[in-house]
Amino acid sequence: MALFTFNSAVDFRAELGAIDALAAGDVDGVIYDELFGLPVSLTTTFADFGAPGTTLEVVYSYLTDTTSFTVSGGAEYQFVMLGEYGIAGGYALQAGIAGISGYTPDYISIDPGSVVRAFGTRDEMLGEGRLIGAGGRDKIELEQALPGGDGLGAAGRSFGMGGYGDDILKAAVLLATLKGQGGDDTLVAEFGRVAMFGGTGADDFIADNGFWDDFGTVEQASERTRAAIRDFDGTEDAFVFASVDSTMPAGSAPVRESLADRFGAGDLSTLANFTDDGVAYKFNQNGAGDAVLVRKGTDGDGRSYDEKVTFKNLALADIDRADVFLQDYHADTYEFF
Ligand SMILES: [Ca+2]
Numbered sequence: 250m251a252l253f254t255f256n257s258a259v260d261f262r263a264e265l266g267a268i269d270a271l272a273a274g275d276v277d278g279v280i281y282d283e284l285f286g287l288p289v290s291l292t293t294t295f296a297d298f299g300a301p302g303t304t305l306e307v308v309y310s311y312l313t314d315t316t317s318f319t320v321s322g323g324a325e326y327q328f329v330m331l332g333e334y335g336i337a338g339g340y341a342l343q344a345g346i347a348g349i350s351g352y353t354p355d356y357i358s359i360d361p362g363s364v365v366r367a368f369g370t371r372d373e374m375l376g377e378g379r380l381i382g383a384g385g386r387d388k389i390e391l392e393q394a395l396p397g398g399d400g401l402g403a404a405g406r407s408f409g410m411g412g413y414g415d416d417i418l419k420a421a422v423l424l425a426t427l428k429g430q431g432g433d434d435t436l437v438a439e440f441g442r443v444a445m446f447g448g449t450g451a452d453d454f455i456a457d458n459g460f461w462d463d464f465g466t467v468e469q470a471s472e473r474t475r476a477a478i479r480d481f482d483g484t485e486d487a488f489v490f491a492s493v494d495s496t497m498p499a500g501s502a503p504v505r506e507s508l509a510d511r512f513g514a515g516d517l518s519t520l521a522n523f524t525d526d527g528v529a530y531k532f533n534q535n536g537a538g539d540a541v542l543v544r545k546g547t548d549g550d551g552r553s554y555d556e557k558v559t560f561k562n563l564a565l566a567d568i569d570r571a572d573v574f575l576q577d578y579h580a581d582t583y584e585f586f
Pocket residue numbers: 382383384385386387411412413414415416
């Protein structure tokens with residue numbers, strides 16, 4: 250796993266500088282592993298790296314030509330770099346941080362102050378902070394209370410930005426902004442207050458805060474969803490109230506039904522509120538004239554919903570029923586969503 254967190258690009262470069270300054274005399278241990286006479290890895294340990302009690306472990310893999318750096322005992326982080334780290338003669342940074350394809354996720358941030366910037370073509374990022382995708386099809390999950398997290402997630406806003414490509418972005422923190430940017434993105438409001446921007450492309454805006462309430466527990470106030478969609482474009486985007494269907498076999502494709510298919514063509518201004526499986530769906534406008542869609546209640550499987558989604562600068566009459574869906578899906582549909 251390429252696990253990588255730092256507070257700013259300046260901090261990151263400072264860490265690289267500290268590593269660069271290490272000399273052979275700083276080495277506390279070297280372990281050379283080989284298999285059938287072939288070199289596998291070289292592990293170098295530096296005690297009291299940066300501070301007493303903190304250890305830096307550098308592992309060079311001969312198999313993948315990557316060097317991983319793990320700091321533990323103090324501020325803990327790990328990152329992987331392409332190429333070999335050499336102590337003798339100093340170390341020249343020749344490669345950026347690389348997200349290693351095939352690992353899930355490539356980057357984890359447990360610090361709301363982190364800035365994590367993708368370098369790969371298909372990066373998966375998890376945690377708090379500013380998680381910034383690159384040109385590929387990234388998965389960015391803003392998630393609080395990870396093991397090792399400092400519990401400061403309530404203090405600030407986390408950001409997920411997809412960049413180009415068809416990205417998946419999820420917000421499950423108290424305060425978040427999701428920006429899909431270019432490409433056909435999937436933006437998921439799991440819980441918390443989240444501002445959502447799809448950007449260009451045919452984007453899906455999904456509300457599914459029932460997902461984590463699979464145990465019949467009543468929604469906590471902090472688990473409510475209060476989402477604002479800032480750039481819903483009825484010519485290309487869709488809004489989805491999604492629910493896990495525990496009767497669907499694994500691998501099933503999600504099943505969508507538009508409100509137009511269920512209730513007939515028209516816009517939301519002429520659609521009556523309705524109840525489905527014990528959950529109420531309501532269509533209102535706020536004082537500013539923005540459409541407000543609400544889902545609230547407990548379904549037959551005991552999942553509770555408390556969601557309010559505001560479509561900024563769109564009235565109910567501006568939203569076609571054909572662009573609003575109810576969707577059932579199997580829990581593994583979005584992998585870690
Ligand atoms: Ca991207």
